[in-house]
Amino acid sequence: MVTTRNVYVHYGEKPIVKDFSHLFKEGKIHTIIGPNGSGKSTVFKALSRLLNHKSGVIEINETPINLYQPKSLSKILAVLSQTNHAPSDFTVRDLLRFGRTPHKRFFEALNKEDDTIIDWAIKITHLEALENRRVCCLSGGERQRAWIAMNLAQQPKVLLLDEPTTYLDIQHQFEVMELVKHLNQSLNMTVVMILHDLTQASLYSDEIIVINKGEIVCTGTPETVLTTELIQKVYNVNVEIGRHKSGKPLIVPIGRA
Numbered sequence: 001m002v003t004t005r006n007v008y009v010h011y012g013e014k015p016i017v018k019d020f021s022h023l024f025k026e027g028k029i030h031t032i033i034g035p036n037g038s039g040k041s042t043v044f045k046a047l048s049r050l051l052n053h054k055s056g057v058i059e060i061n062e063t064p065i066n067l068y069q070p071k072s073l074s075k076i077l078a079v080l081s082q083t084n085h086a087p088s089d090f091t092v093r094d095l096l097r098f099g100r101t102p103h104k105r106f107f108e109a110l111n112k113e114d115d116t117i118i119d120w121a122i123k124i125t126h127l128e129a130l131e132n133r134r135v136c137c138l139s140g141g142e143r144q145r146a147w148i149a150m151n152l153a154q155q156p157k158v159l160l161l162d163e164p165t166t167y168l169d170i171q172h173q174f175e176v177m178e179l180v181k182h183l184n185q186s187l188n189m190t191v192v193m194i195l196h197d198l199t200q201a202s203l204y205s206d207e208i209i210v211i212n213k214g215e216i217v218c219t220g221t222p223e224t225v226l227t228t229e230l231i232q233k234v235y236n237v238n239v240e241i242g243r244h245k246s247g248k249p250l251i252v253p254i255g256r257a
């Protein structure tokens, strides 16, 4: 569904993402992990065309992304960035109305169908009680749910989530991850996330992609990727690996390598 082949992304002359080739499969949850500064968000910027890739091919449904009109791309792919800003007077509902933009012509008013989709996105993210509150005055967890809801109002086929659980307490982390799983299972939504929590990556991903210094070092199921050796090599940390009842690895750091 989303394919990258030999993709290089540069900032100025400096290559940040190198030779990135991967097939993100329809209806699967993929998680990119890797140290700070390894190029994870840069991959997202290239996938969403915020940044032009220098060379290689990025295709969605077998069409190179540079051939998509911005609006058609936004109908397929929604991105939750690492940092988000809404105008200070925007309510949650205003934010979701904004999420409908790709489906509207210039200055076209929202109609009943848009309202139904916005209501659905509010319900699925449990934002009913907050829809008229200003986004700027929500707690970190509530705000994160509002941005995810805006992404959903876009009705994308592919959801890119850059560190969706950062700053959240464990209850809200759990809720966001369960929401992602629910969207994936009930709507067959293809998900690509960036996570730092290796146990979360283990429990919620069909496939993990490990990048280090801009290059893919390993891909596969959580069971095959998340080994003590790999984590030691990439993060310089020794870990103990337990087992969840599902058989998936649970990662506990125990010291510097």
Ligand SMILES: Nc1ncnc2c1ncn2[C@@H]1O[C@H](COP(=O)(O)OP(=O)(O)OP(=O)(O)O)[C@@H](O)[C@H]1O
Residues within 6 Å of the ligand: 011, 016, 034, 035, 036, 037, 038, 039, 040, 041, 042, 043, 082
């Ligand atoms: N606008 C920019 N101009 C120049 N260099 C940049 C720019 N944005 C990011 N970089 C550099 O590119 C590299 C990769 O950054 P990126 O944001 O992709 O890392 P990341 O893996 O998402 O890290 P983190 O886990 O900290 O979010 C870093 O060395 C960063 O300093």
Ligand SMILES: [Mg+2]
Residues within 6 Å of the ligand: 040, 041, 042, 082, 162
């Ligand atoms: Mg990042």
